[in-house]
Amino acid sequence: MKRWDLIVIGAGLAGLTAARTAVDMGAQVLVVGRGMGSLALFGNTIDVLGRIKPAEDMEAGVAGWIAAHPEHPYARTGWPGISEALDAFRDLFPPPYTFDAVGGGNSLVPTGAGTLRPTYLLPVTMAAGAGISAADTLIVGLKGFKDFQGDTVSLHLQCRGVNLSLPRYGLEGLTALGLARLMDEVPFRESLGEAIRRQMAGEQRIGLPAVLGLTAPAEVLRTLEAVTRAKVFEIPMLPPSIPGTRMFHRFRQHLIARGATFLLGNPVTGADVKEGRCEEVILQNPPLLNHHRADRYILATGRFLGGGLQAGMEKISEPLFHLPVHQPDRRGKWFGERFFQTEAHPIHCAGIVTDADLRPIDAGGKAVLKNVWVAGSILAHHQMIDEHSHQGIDIATGYLAARRALAS
Amino acid sequence: MMHAADTPTLPKNLPDLCVRCATCMAVCPVSRVTPLFPGPKQAGPGAQRFRSASQVSVDDWIELCTACRLCDTVCPAGVPISELNLMAKAKYRDERGGTLRDWLLVRSDRFGELFSRFSAIVNPLMKQRAVRWLLDKALGIDRRRELPAFDSPTFRRWFRNRPVAADAASRPTIAYFYGCFTNTNDVDVGKAAVVCLEAHGYTVSVPHQRCCGIPRLGVGDLRGAREMGLRNLSLLLPKVREGTDIVFSSTSCGMMLRHEYGPLLDLPGAEELATHLFDICAFLLRLQEEKQAPLSYRRLEAKAAYFTPCHLRSLNEGLPALELLRLVPGLDVRLIEAECCGLGGLYGFKKEKYAITAEVGKDLAKEVARMKPDVILTDCEGCRMQIRHLTGMRVLHPLQLLRDALPPADTPADIGAVPNRSPA
Numbered sequence: 001m002k003r004w005d006l007i008v009i010g011a012g013l014a015g016l017t018a019a020r021t022a023v024d025m026g027a028q029v030l031v032v033g034r035g036m037g038s039l040a041l042f043g044n045t046i047d048v049l050g051r052i053k054p055a056e057d058m059e060a061g062v063a064g065w066i067a068a069h070p071e072h073p074y075a076r077t078g079w080p081g082i083s084e085a086l087d088a089f090r091d092l093f094p095p096p097y098t099f100d101a102v103g104g105g106n107s108l109v110p111t112g113a114g115t116l117r118p119t120y121l122l123p124v125t126m127a128a129g130a131g132i133s134a135a136d137t138l139i140v141g142l143k144g145f146k147d148f149q150g151d152t153v154s155l156h157l158q159c160r161g162v163n164l165s166l167p168r169y170g171l172e173g174l175t176a177l178g179l180a181r182l183m184d185e186v187p188f189r190e191s192l193g194e195a196i197r198r199q200m201a202g203e204q205r206i207g208l209p210a211v212l213g214l215t216a217p218a219e220v221l222r223t224l225e226a227v228t229r230a231k232v233f234e235i236p237m238l239p240p241s242i243p244g245t246r247m248f249h250r251f252r253q254h255l256i257a258r259g260a261t262f263l264l265g266n267p268v269t270g271a272d273v274k275e276g277r278c279e280e281v282i283l284q285n286p287p288l289l290n291h292h293r294a295d296r297y298i299l300a301t302g303r304f305l306g307g308g309l310q311a312g313m314e315k316i317s318e319p320l321f322h323l324p325v326h327q328p329d330r331r332g333k334w335f336g337e338r339f340f341q342t343e344a345h346p347i348h349c350a351g352i353v354t355d356a357d358l359r360p361i362d363a364g365g366k367a368v369l370k371n372v373w374v375a376g377s378i379l380a381h382h383q384m385i386d387e388h389s390h391q392g393i394d395i396a397t398g399y400l401a402a403r404r405a406l407a408s
Numbered sequence: 409m410m411h412a413a414d415t416p417t418l419p420k421n422l423p424d425l426c427v428r429c430a431t432c433m434a435v436c437p438v439s440r441v442t443p444l445f446p447g448p449k450q451a452g453p454g455a456q457r458f459r460s461a462s463q464v465s466v467d468d469w470i471e472l473c474t475a476c477r478l479c480d481t482v483c484p485a486g487v488p489i490s491e492l493n494l495m496a497k498a499k500y501r502d503e504r505g506g507t508l509r510d511w512l513l514v515r516s517d518r519f520g521e522l523f524s525r526f527s528a529i530v531n532p533l534m535k536q537r538a539v540r541w542l543l544d545k546a547l548g549i550d551r552r553r554e555l556p557a558f559d560s561p562t563f564r565r566w567f568r569n570r571p572v573a574a575d576a577a578s579r580p581t582i583a584y585f586y587g588c589f590t591n592t593n594d595v596d597v598g599k600a601a602v603v604c605l606e607a608h609g610y611t612v613s614v615p616h617q618r619c620c621g622i623p624r625l626g627v628g629d630l631r632g633a634r635e636m637g638l639r640n641l642s643l644l645l646p647k648v649r650e651g652t653d654i655v656f657s658s659t660s661c662g663m664m665l666r667h668e669y670g671p672l673l674d675l676p677g678a679e680e681l682a683t684h685l686f687d688i689c690a691f692l693l694r695l696q697e698e699k700q701a702p703l704s705y706r707r708l709e710a711k712a713a714y715f716t717p718c719h720l721r722s723l724n725e726g727l728p729a730l731e732l733l734r735l736v737p738g739l740d741v742r743l744i745e746a747e748c749c750g751l752g753g754l755y756g757f758k759k760e761k762y763a764i765t766a767e768v769g770k771d772l773a774k775e776v777a778r779m780k781p782d783v784i785l786t787d788c789e790g791c792r793m794q795i796r797h798l799t800g801m802r803v804l805h806p807l808q809l810l811r812d813a814l815p816p817a818d819t820p821a822d823i824g825a826v827p828n829r830s831p832a
Contacts, residue, residue: 034484035431035481035482035483036431036481037484040482041429173443174443175440176433177434177436178440178443239430239431239433244434262726262727263724263726264482265480265483266724267486283724286670287666287667287670287678288683
């Protein structure tokens with residue numbers, strides 16, 4: 001049986017980052033995912049730490065955050081680790097479809113709910129959405145496309161909005177993927193650009209749902225900007241996420257080109273652990289149980305949605321390796337008083353505690369598995385939704401876990 | 409400690425596993441080209457919550473699911489989406505009865521043997537405009553879709569008539585499930601499979617076999633699919649019990665035999681068969697990886713594009729053909745970045761579905777036009793037909809190219825080179 005250098009369990013951003021880091025170091029890598037992770041759901045921009053104000057310096061902000069939260073996953077990487085991992089991520093997206101920090105730090109970008117949210121790296125198709133002002137922005141919705149309500153967005157952002165229809169193309173009932181495919185066609189995006197231009201009343205920026213093409217988004221952007229003579233930006237919306245799907249495709253393309261193997265669609269349901277080492281993992285591919293062996297394993301199975309953590313009636317557990325899970329001491333303490341309270345619910349801090357190398361440890365601080373590293377949102381002591389740190393944690397810890405694993 | 413045993417098997421047919429996340433909507437090839445199909449989230453678990461065994465089906469768009477199963481491969485919750493669609497299709501068919509078109513199309517294995525014998529008459533006839541017009545009008549078999557030409561003799565007959573190697577008995581035996589299409593329409597794939605297996609020191613046997621049943625499954629004929637499954641199990645299990653493993657060269661046949669006979673159709677002995685059944689490229693790759701002295705392929709200067717069939721994704725073995733092809737020096741092989749060819753097996757021959765299959769295929773055709781390969785390679789006969797149809801290019805099974813790259817000493821003299829088969 002083939003013995004891999006590394007098996008990455010989980011095909012979300014953390015697992016993909018770990019796998020990509022490892023293949024670039026020359027390792028033989030197998031990626032196994034129960035599904036395709038959550039990139040196609042809410043992968044849009046790269047949040048690192050939204051708590052840092054847009055004008056503030058990221059390095060100082062993260063250092064301050066780590067000082068106040070010494071158990072946070074970022075304490076394992078520090079700003080240098082985050083920055084190095086983000087640079088590697090950005091290298092995967094060469095021009096014209098790049099990811100950049102607008103103005104060097106966090107920026108506020110509009111969402112599909114018409115709110116503004118802080119984020120760090122933006123794809124080039126979203127850059128013009130950073131720091132929009134009501135007066136110079138036109139929000140364009142498409143009649144018949146349910147996943148983006150342009151009226152709601154423009155109402156909340158207090159700017160002008162229009163809902164367009166392109167009778168020739170029959171957009172009624174189209175999905176995000178359907179629209180993105182149409183955008184990849186030059187005549188369609190030219191007609192859309194023309195239709196937008198006719199609606200413009202001096203606006204300098206145009207916000208559209210995030211469907212600007214699957215294969216060549218930067219070209220879609222260029223056409224629309226040329227026709228409308230304005231800055232155009234995508235607004236993240238309800239799943240499925242087109243920008244996230246682009247990211248997944250890019251990782252997959254890179255990994256397969258470098259010889260990694262992808263197994264998606266079956267869960268890893270078992271691990272054979274002997275004397276503190278994982279010998280093999282078992283993939284349930286009914287009616288078969290497929291065994292896969294590696295020298296090292298990275299666990300990047302996410303939180304409750306991806307199945308990395310499971311909540312029972314009283315306890316939260318990690319179902320694959322049965323790792324110790326840091327959690328509130330009883331169920332009564334999982335949630336705060338009110339659902340929409342300002343403080344985060346304690347359950348969100350639950351997860352796997354690791355040593356400085358991202359190896360899982362027990363309550364006594366002792367490593368429980370010698371050849372398993374943990375990356376991504378399954379880690380304990382972060383509040384990724386509240387902090388706006390999801391992708392930053394995935395990328396920084398995925399990168400570090402792979403480096404540490406291969407150094408062993 | 410072994411944790412496998414304490415993990416419960418995934419529950420079947422449970423739409424409530426769905427968390428409505430919509431990841432499946434990011435990969436469905438059909439819902440992205442037509443609003444007529446609501447997509448896997450709605451068609452599968454969404455609609456399933458409203459379906460009742462005692463009520464008449466009201467969702468005839470379920471027929472638009474091609475059963476590519478890509479949705480199953482991305483679901484984070486383990487919902488058997490394509491299976492839900494299949495059960496809905498089957499119920500629909502039970503209520504309305506099968507069509508003459510389906511009856512004919514799913515029997516292409518039986519007709520194939522006959523047509524192969526009379527290929528000199530059948531092949532030109534099938535290209536006649538009048539015949540295609542008639543098939544189109546009377547049966548709804550779209551006239552724009554080329555019908556695959558029949559080879560003569562069949563693969564089986566060719567195999568039976570070839571000389572047995574002197575040392576055949578002393579070599580390990582491997583059984584080959586060639587599938588109907590290889591037998592009557594793509595005999596060269598079967599020849600290439602035999603040559604490649606023999607080059608690795610095996611004696612090949614071809615057990616009696618029937619259609620795997622996936623065409624019947626595709627039209628919602630569960631009973632028919634079960635019947636084919638039972639027949640194949642009775643023909644193949646004796647081989648397995650003799651200690652012979654079986655390889656397949658068609659990823660759709662393989663997916664059906666290995667993953668639908670047991671989990672879906674619940675046929676006795678399916679699991680035993682599944683554990684001895686291998687994708688031929690995965691099998692050859694393993695031989696290359698495990699053998700002390702692997703075959704070193706000859707240099708082949710060519711630019712090849714490899715396409716991943718959807719059912720290879722369901723088999724979930726990675727890309728063994730691509731990995732094998734990478735072992736050929738001089739061969740520049742790249743992956744075609746497209747999700748699905750769009751044919752969907754018999755689906756693509758149906759008049760009312762032709763436009764959908766053509767639109768899905770556009771993404772692949774665009775990618776091929778960008779890559780400009782000399783040859784396109786893919787393990788599935790449906791994909792090969794569709795890619796020829798879309799691009800007019802030379803499309804082969806990876807084994808046909810690998811055969812050309814075998815070291816000379818291992819290539820028996822009576823095998824011709826890869827025929828440059830023009831689009832059918």
